[in-house]
Amino acid sequence: xxxxxxxxxxxxxxxxxxxxxxxxxxxxxxxxxxxxxxxxxxxxxxxxxxxxxxxxxxxxxxxxxxxxxxxxxxxxxxxxxxxxxxxxxxxxxxxxxxxxxxxxxxxxxxxxxxxxxxxxxxxxxxxxxxxxxxxxxxxxxxxxxxxxxxxxxxxxxxxxxxxxxxxxxxxxxxxxxxxxxxxxxxxxxxxxxxxxxxxxxxxxxxxxxxxxxxxxxxxxxxxxxxxx
Amino acid sequence: xxxxxxxxxxxxxxxxxxxxxxxxxxxxxxxxxxxxxxxxxxxxxxxxxxxxxxxxxxxxxxxxxxxxxxxxxxxxxxxxxxxxxxxxxxxxxxxxxxxxxxxxx
Numbered sequence: 001x002x003x004x005x006x007x008x009x010x011x012x013x014x015x016x017x018x019x020x021x022x023x024x025x026x027x028x029x030x031x032x033x034x035x036x037x038x039x040x041x042x043x044x045x046x047x048x049x050x051x052x053x054x055x056x057x058x059x060x061x062x063x064x065x066x067x068x069x070x071x072x073x074x075x076x077x078x079x080x081x082x083x084x085x086x087x088x089x090x091x092x093x094x095x096x097x098x099x100x101x102x103x104x105x106x107x108x109x110x111x112x113x114x115x116x117x118x119x120x121x122x123x124x125x126x127x128x129x130x131x132x133x134x135x136x137x138x139x140x141x142x143x144x145x146x147x148x149x150x151x152x153x154x155x156x157x158x159x160x161x162x163x164x165x166x167x168x169x170x171x172x173x174x175x176x177x178x179x180x181x182x183x184x185x186x187x188x189x190x191x192x193x194x195x196x197x198x199x200x201x202x203x204x205x206x207x208x209x210x211x212x213x214x215x216x217x218x219x220x221x222x223x224x225x226x227x228x
Numbered sequence: 229x230x231x232x233x234x235x236x237x238x239x240x241x242x243x244x245x246x247x248x249x250x251x252x253x254x255x256x257x258x259x260x261x262x263x264x265x266x267x268x269x270x271x272x273x274x275x276x277x278x279x280x281x282x283x284x285x286x287x288x289x290x291x292x293x294x295x296x297x298x299x300x301x302x303x304x305x306x307x308x309x310x311x312x313x314x315x316x317x318x319x320x321x322x323x324x325x326x327x328x329x330x331x332x333x
Binding site: 017018020021038042045046049050051052055059063069072073076077080081082083084085086087088089090091092094095099102103105106107109111115118163164165166167168169170171172173174175176177178179180181182185186187189190191192193194195196197198201202208209212213214216217220221224 | 229230231232233234235236237238240241242244245246247248249250252254257260262263264265267268269270271272273274275276277278279280281282283287289296299300303304307308311313314316317318320321324325328
């Protein structure tokens, strides 16, 4: 049985490859905030309080472009609502925790951490403390995100834009699901989600990010019914 | 005003992270729902990947010759066979850079 700290650092190690996109993305987020004219403290506060890459950028862009607070807040809520799905999946592994611990660990639920944790815990069913793995992924991503947004705020976007590092973002998420391409039912759900996102891309409040998964999950539901 | 917006956005985001973990009793979910939840990664991540590959910075579809498409294909093939996160990302980036810096310039 793995000790709690071993499990935590296994989680850390699992998300390290994702730093290839997380760190540049964090630097860009910090730099954009300052470029848009926000107070550096305020830019950093979005990393600490909202803590969700894409939603922070959209939030600042909307406000600086003159959108109302309501529009900015709604967009953040819509973009980040996908965490509801991560929570629904992870709750199975966190069931035994106390309410306070659940409240604490929730703050650290992030895309890459969710994906790596879910993958690992599914493969290792008998863990007695799976939440240490989840915490390892989340806390690591949290630290790197805070540090990279701070460096973006102080140094500006010092990574040359020519490198096109934005492209690392779809690549990390591709790396997360590429293994599931072996399962045809998962491939079907991925294609539904992917094409839905292209069709729904212009929906208001960036809602394609939650609408496409919903469409794909409905497709999954129908697929499961037909299989029976 | 901006501060208030950040704080409300933070609360909304935190709620989305916490609600299903701390407020919902898993017994409330039917076995059908639990079965569908197996597909959450497959349902969420392509909605981030596809626009990232097939749309440009201005939100219009890229052409079939766009280097991002080829980078993604390389990453897909390498990832499929290597089952390794870092080689998936690195191979995608390197092939993308190879095209934009060596072929297109």
